[in-house]
Amino acid sequence: MMDNVSLITIFFLSGLNETKNHRFTLFSLTLLYYCMILLVNLSLIVTIILDKHLHEPMYILLCTFCMNGLYGTTGFYPKFLWDLLSPVHAISYSACLVQALVIYSFALGDLSILSVMAYDRYVAICRPLEYHSIMSKQRLIKLACFSWLTPFCIMATNIFLASRLKLCSPHIARLFCMNWIIVKLACFPAETIINNIVAYITIIVYVFHGVFIVWSYMYLIKMCMNSIENRAKFMQTCVPHLTSLLVFLVTILFDVMNTRFGSKNFTQTFQNFIAIEFLIIPPLMNPLIYGFKLTKIRNRILGVITFKIK
Numbered sequence: 001m002m003d004n005v006s007l008i009t010i011f012f013l014s015g016l017n018e019t020k021n022h023r024f025t026l027f028s029l030t031l032l033y034y035c036m037i038l039l040v041n042l043s044l045i046v047t048i049i050l051d052k053h054l055h056e057p058m059y060i061l062l063c064t065f066c067m068n069g070l071y072g073t074t075g076f077y078p079k080f081l082w083d084l085l086s087p088v089h090a091i092s093y094s095a096c097l098v099q100a101l102v103i104y105s106f107a108l109g110d111l112s113i114l115s116v117m118a119y120d121r122y123v124a125i126c127r128p129l130e131y132h133s134i135m136s137k138q139r140l141i142k143l144a145c146f147s148w149l150t151p152f153c154i155m156a157t158n159i160f161l162a163s164r165l166k167l168c169s170p171h172i173a174r175l176f177c178m179n180w181i182i183v184k185l186a187c188f189p190a191e192t193i194i195n196n197i198v199a200y201i202t203i204i205v206y207v208f209h210g211v212f213i214v215w216s217y218m219y220l221i222k223m224c225m226n227s228i229e230n231r232a233k234f235m236q237t238c239v240p241h242l243t244s245l246l247v248f249l250v251t252i253l254f255d256v257m258n259t260r261f262g263s264k265n266f267t268q269t270f271q272n273f274i275a276i277e278f279l280i281i282p283p284l285m286n287p288l289i290y291g292f293k294l295t296k297i298r299n300r301i302l303g304v305i306t307f308k309i310k
Helices: 002-006 017-050 057-074 077-085 093-126 128-134 137-163 179-184 189-224 228-261 268-293 295-309
Strands: 010-013 090-092
Touching (some): 017 057, 017 077, 017 268, 017 295, 093 128, 093 137, 093 189, 093 228, 093 268, 137 189, 179 189, 189 228, 228 268
Antiparallel strands (some): 010 090
């Protein structure tokens, strides 16, 4: 067994086995969709960076949100597109670990950024006179670093622990590398105890993120009910955040439920879709929601489009 373990330097992905007859169609649609993700996210990022009127905490955090979307999708789509045209779906051991790190730190990063956005909206609506002193440039930088570095470090710890395991199989029945699947390939389950403990700690940490976000918006709703001005501000700036949170939680919940309780009778195609929902829906929906809902961004983008048409 130990000899077999030492030979595992490549993982084979079997998630595409059911799509052999539709590879080129799927490749074309995926490439088009990925280009749309790049276009809408880059449009928002460039708009916010170039327009000095948008250099406010809310918009800078939104820029961070879009950058995180580009970061996560880059970890999946290029490799997926390559696999659609390749007869062999393989990935090196080190690349597999990197892909798992990128994709799952992106998912955790989304939740971290949403929690920072919730805090920003709480300060803006409940403590408007202190907003600029509380959300200073220094604090904004610290919050942005927190929302990026914390998920990365937490996932890096999970990936490092997974890399220490002795594995007995090179086969991953998914479209991309997942940390929990790598752990399940361990030859000796007793060695995965630390991995499982750290994984549960990670889940608890981000459940608290979710609880904080829900509590923040429940408090905001309560506060906004007494003021027409605050109610308008909530509808304008908080509804996009709540929509993004709902989309994120639904996609992640489907994946977790399928992972823990999914039936083995589900087709591979259905399992694939559930597994990559959080890489399909939020990266495109989030910038579209903010672009249409936030007046300053919508007016800026429409102004650029109108100018080019003229």
